[in-house]
Structures are given as C-alpha cells and as structure tokens.
Amino acid sequence: MSGQRIPVIIDCDTGVDDALALLFAVRHPGIDLRAVTCVAGNTDVDGVVRNTLTVLEQAGAPGVPVARGAERPLIEPVRVARHVHGEDGMGDLGLPAPTRVPVDVDAVTLLRREILSSPRPVTLVPTAPLTNIALLLRAHPEVVRNIERIVFMGGAVETGNATPxxxxxxxxxxxxxxxxxxxxxxxxxxxxxxxxRVVVPGAYVRRLRASAEPALRMAGELLAHRDPAASGDPTPSGGLGDAGAVCAVVDPAGLTTAALPVEVALAPGPTRGQTVVDRRAREGEAEVHGLGRERPLVDVALGVDVERYVRLWLKAVEGI
Known part of the structure; x- marks a missing residue:
C-alpha cells in the first residue's frame, strides 16, 4: 500500500458487522474515512443513525459526518433484520446513546459533497441495501468522475441468505x-x-471482551453475538462480515477475484434479488441466437485469505 491514505465513504445499515467495519475504518492508518451515510436495512434508518453515531463515538473517531438516508427501498417495503441483529440492531448490548448528532443534510447530498470535494478519487464501500447509492447515481451522475472504485458487500455466487x-x-x-x-x-x-468465511477465532474474541478499552469490549461482544437459542458457547468465534469488505479496500490482494458478468434478477418470484453471475467459459445458446444482452463486468470475490484479513482487522482495531 502506498503512503497516501485511501479516501473512503461507507454507506451502511449499522448492525453488528457494520459496526466492526466502521471500527476498522476509523482505526486503520491507511484509511481516510470522509463520511458515513445511513440506510434502512438491519434496522430502521433512525436506529441505523443512532448505532452509527454510537460506534464512531466509542471508537474515538474524529468528527466524521454522518447523514440519514433512505428509510425504505425504491419499490419494496422496508424489511429489517432484527431477528439477526437484535431489536436495536446492535445485539441488544445496551450500548450508551450517542452524544453526537447527524449532519443537517440528507445522505445523497452528503455523498455528492464529499465525493466531489475529495482531492483524490473516493472508494465507496456500501455494506447495506443500495438505495442511497442508486439515488445518488441517478440524481448526480457527475460523481462517478471522482469515484475510484465501489466495493460493495452484497450478492452471492452460490447460496443466498434472504432466499435460497x-x-x-x-x-x-x-x-x-x-x-x-x-x-x-x-x-x-x-x-x-x-x-x-472470515471468522475471528474464539480466543481472540475472548481477549477483546476482556479488554479495558470500551471500543474493544464492544467489538468482542459484537463478534460473540449469537442467537441464544443457537449457541450456548460463552466464547464463540465471530464473523467479521461487512468488515471484510473494508479489509479488501486496504488489502485487495487478500481476495481472489474474477471479472465476470453480473446482473440482478428483478422479476417477482423465488429468484428476485439473485445476483446472476455468469461463470461460463463460452457463450451459450441464448447468445448464439442473439438473445443475450450486455451485462457489466464485476470483480467478483471467489476466494479470501481468511487468516490474512483476521490479522489485518485485529492489528488495526487493537493498535498493535
């Protein structure tokens, strides 16, 4: 990595693993976290704003601007994931309410302002439903001239989680x-x-939970968060989840990627929301008969060096 810090904006729906991503972004010396924007997803958008401000405060972040964004998808009703992230979206850990407040502009306005004012092209990291980003691209297409790359947590080549x-x-x-x-x-x-695949072993989770520093204890509790009915392990391992996407910004060589055509299934029914990733070695009958269509090439992550990203995350958040 070069000596220059990477300008990053995170668009999130702060739940358990978004919080781990924010903590890493704040503490990694190679990242210049310019802004954080919030969208409904893991919990409602006001809960996301509250959680984001709490995490940044606990992490000792400088005055990173935070903005409230879309409270529902473009077409669909909002469907939050409290069954995964707890009623408050943060594992119901009883974290203190933030003293910080969001900025007085909406997420799309903040995104446009921070992207266009950055002296270097920005890396945009959405770890949430992509409503804010879609609204930005449609309302202000000029921002693309100062976006280096978008690294988004989303999609699946194989198995989904919201549906099969x-x-x-x-x-x-x-x-x-x-x-x-x-x-x-x-x-x-x-x-x-x-x-x-990127899971922090239980011994490290236990170390974080025992830390005297509130932010590290918070990280440990978030990593250990489990559905109580699913695990009685007092020191479980914990997935980095969204934080891995921010690790990939700092250390892209930790991923194995392939440039592949990707499209999103939009029709109603059991495949709606699927990321259809074309891994065929050659054209099929649809293309031969002129029925194929141009699909954007995306660098799809197919493999990851798990230990490398776990070490990277721990080193940054613990400052060692």
Missing part, C-alpha cells in the same frame, strides 16, 4: 443493486461466498 439464491442487501432493494452495476466505475462484489 438472494443475499439480504441485494434482495432488500434489487432495483437499487441493478442501478449500482451500471455505475460505470470499477466494482468489486464482496458477496456471501467470502463474507461467511
């Missing part, structure tokens, strides 16, 4: 995801295929 084939962030707002893929900038898809 659709990942939650894309399924929550498929039309927004489809707009993102036409942004005209380099895109990395950090999907469930790698998301599920």
């Amino acid at each position: 084939v659709a990942e939650f962030n894309v399924w929550h707002d498929p039309e927004a995801a489809a707009i993102l893929l036409t942004a005209g900038v380099p895109i990395t898809m950090y999907g469930l295929d790698v998301f599920r």
Whole structure:
C-alpha cells in the first residue's frame, strides 16, 4: 500500500458487522474515512443513525459526518433484520446513546459533497441495501468522475441468505443493486461466498471482551453475538462480515477475484434479488441466437485469505 491514505465513504445499515467495519475504518492508518451515510436495512434508518453515531463515538473517531438516508427501498417495503441483529440492531448490548448528532443534510447530498470535494478519487464501500447509492447515481451522475472504485458487500455466487439464491442487501432493494452495476466505475462484489468465511477465532474474541478499552469490549461482544437459542458457547468465534469488505479496500490482494458478468434478477418470484453471475467459459445458446444482452463486468470475490484479513482487522482495531 502506498503512503497516501485511501479516501473512503461507507454507506451502511449499522448492525453488528457494520459496526466492526466502521471500527476498522476509523482505526486503520491507511484509511481516510470522509463520511458515513445511513440506510434502512438491519434496522430502521433512525436506529441505523443512532448505532452509527454510537460506534464512531466509542471508537474515538474524529468528527466524521454522518447523514440519514433512505428509510425504505425504491419499490419494496422496508424489511429489517432484527431477528439477526437484535431489536436495536446492535445485539441488544445496551450500548450508551450517542452524544453526537447527524449532519443537517440528507445522505445523497452528503455523498455528492464529499465525493466531489475529495482531492483524490473516493472508494465507496456500501455494506447495506443500495438505495442511497442508486439515488445518488441517478440524481448526480457527475460523481462517478471522482469515484475510484465501489466495493460493495452484497450478492452471492452460490447460496443466498434472504432466499435460497438472494443475499439480504441485494434482495432488500434489487432495483437499487441493478442501478449500482451500471455505475460505470470499477466494482468489486464482496458477496456471501467470502463474507461467511472470515471468522475471528474464539480466543481472540475472548481477549477483546476482556479488554479495558470500551471500543474493544464492544467489538468482542459484537463478534460473540449469537442467537441464544443457537449457541450456548460463552466464547464463540465471530464473523467479521461487512468488515471484510473494508479489509479488501486496504488489502485487495487478500481476495481472489474474477471479472465476470453480473446482473440482478428483478422479476417477482423465488429468484428476485439473485445476483446472476455468469461463470461460463463460452457463450451459450441464448447468445448464439442473439438473445443475450450486455451485462457489466464485476470483480467478483471467489476466494479470501481468511487468516490474512483476521490479522489485518485485529492489528488495526487493537493498535498493535
């Protein structure tokens, strides 16, 4: 990595793993976190704003601007994931209310302002449903001239989690995801295929939970968060989840990617929200008969160096 810090904006729906991503972004010396924008997803958008401000405060972040964004998808009703992230979206850990407040502009306005004012092209990291990003690209297409890359957590090559084939962030707002893929900038898809694999071993989770520093204790509790009915382990391992996408910004060599055509299934039914990734070695009958269509090439993450990203995250957040 060069000596220059990478300008980054995170668009999130702060739940358990978004919080781990924010903590890493604040503490990694190679990242210049310019702004954070919030969207409904893991919980309602006001809860997301509250959680984001709490995490930044606990992490000791400087005055990073935070903005409230879309409270529902472009077309669909909002469908939050409290069954995964707890009623408050943060594992119901009883974290203190933030003293910080969001800025007095909406997320799209803040995104446009921070992207265009950055002296270097920005890396945009959406770890949430892509509603804010779609609205930005449609309302202010000029921003693409100062976007280096979009690294989004979303999609799946193999198995989904919201449905058998659709990942939650894309399924929550498929039309927004489809707009993102036409942004005209380099895109990395950090999907469930790698998301599920980056797990912090229990010994490190235990160390974080025992820390005297509130931010590290918070990280440990978030990593240990589990459905009580599913695990009685007092020191479980914990997935980095969204934080892996931010690790990929700092250390892209930790991913194995392939440039592949990707489209989002938008029709009603069981495949809605699926990221259809074309891994065929040659054209099929549809293309031969002129029925294929141009699909954007996306750098799809197919493999990840798990230990490398776990070490990277721990080193940054613990400052060692």
